[in-house]
Amino acid sequence: MAMREPEKPLHASVWRGGERGRFQSYEVPRQDAQTVLDVVTWIQRRVDPSLAYRFACRVGMCGSCAMTVNGIPRWTCRTHVARVAVDDRLEIAPLANLPIVRDLVVDMSEFFDKWARAKGRFVPTATRHDDFARVRPDSPPRRDADEAIQCIGCAVCYAACDVVAWNPDYLGPAALNRSWTLIRDARDGARRERLAAVAGDAGCHACHTQGMCSERCPTHLSPTASIAGLKRASVVAALRGQL
Numbered sequence: 172m173a174m175r176e177p178e179k180p181l182h183a184s185v186w187r188g189g190e191r192g193r194f195q196s197y198e199v200p201r202q203d204a205q206t207v208l209d210v211v212t213w214i215q216r217r218v219d220p221s222l223a224y225r226f227a228c229r230v231g232m233c234g235s236c237a238m239t240v241n242g243i244p245r246w247t248c249r250t251h252v253a254r255v256a257v258d259d260r261l262e263i264a265p266l267a268n269l270p271i272v273r274d275l276v277v278d279m280s281e282f283f284d285k286w287a288r289a290k291g292r293f294v295p296t297a298t299r300h301d302d303f304a305r306v307r308p309d310s311p312p313r314r315d316a317d318e319a320i321q322c323i324g325c326a327v328c329y330a331a332c333d334v335v336a337w338n339p340d341y342l343g344p345a346a347l348n349r350s351w352t353l354i355r356d357a358r359d360g361a362r363r364e365r366l367a368a369v370a371g372d373a374g375c376h377a378c379h380t381q382g383m384c385s386e387r388c389p390t391h392l393s394p395t396a397s398i399a400g401l402k403r404a405s406v407v408a409a410l411r412g413q414l
């Protein structure tokens with residue numbers, strides 16, 4: 172009986188160090204159903220325990236494992252090596268558009284600061300003495316926000332956005348998407364302030380609508396559609412003299 176050829180190892184180039192770091196090469200044995208996160212974990216456990224990276228759930232729920240794989244931002248726990256390796260090679264780097272802390276870990280502070288700048292915090296109008304608000308699932312505002320509320324803040328869309336790369340001040344797809352979910356929330360009491368916060372130069376009107384954020388979002392959300400909603404709502408508010 173013919174012996175099965177051992178599978179060729181994977182050649183992984185992994186970013187090491189800070190902004191001025193460099194790629195380092197590792198040979199990693201192939202496994203069935205191996206994910207990019209498995210590759211990073213194998214290197215950290217078997218070769219170099221100082222390799223810094225982040226993950227939590229391993230099942231596509233937390234978003235913390237996002238990295239750049241062969242130039243594309245992805246959740247590494249949901250990305251199979253067999254799908255993305257080119258000639259048994261993988262390049263694994265930290266997410267783009269965010270400062271590198273070390274190796275594959277980025278500093279998410281400015282990403283979440285932008286959620287705050289876009290007024291991404293719910294402002295209640297009811298008190299604890301009021302009855303629960305009833306939001307009909309088939310009402311147009313709720314349907315507008317239906318998908319967008321599923322965002323888990325992984326920053327894959329932010330890393331894919333070229334306007335963020337050109338203009339670091341730009342609020343970016345995730346913060347604007349969050350803002351849209353609140354604008355369409357009938358219970359929220361800060362609609363006008365929120366529209367004013369996202370209508371400025373670095374807000375929704377800076378988006379060129381080409382949709383790379385939506386193409387890359389692992390949950391198949393469409394920040395582009397949310398941003399288009401913000402553009403419409405802010406123009407209407409401006410025409411009514413509300414901004």
Ligand code: SF4
Nearest residue numbers: 332344378379382384
């Ligand atoms: S559609 Fe807008 S937010 Fe999305 S990637 Fe393009 S510029 Fe960025």
Ligand code: SF4
Nearest residue numbers: 322323325326328388
């Ligand atoms: S919109 Fe998608 S890609 Fe962007 S942060 Fe939310 S889940 Fe991640």
Ligand code: FES
Nearest residue numbers: 229231234236248
């Ligand atoms: S580890 Fe949670 S999404 Fe990948």
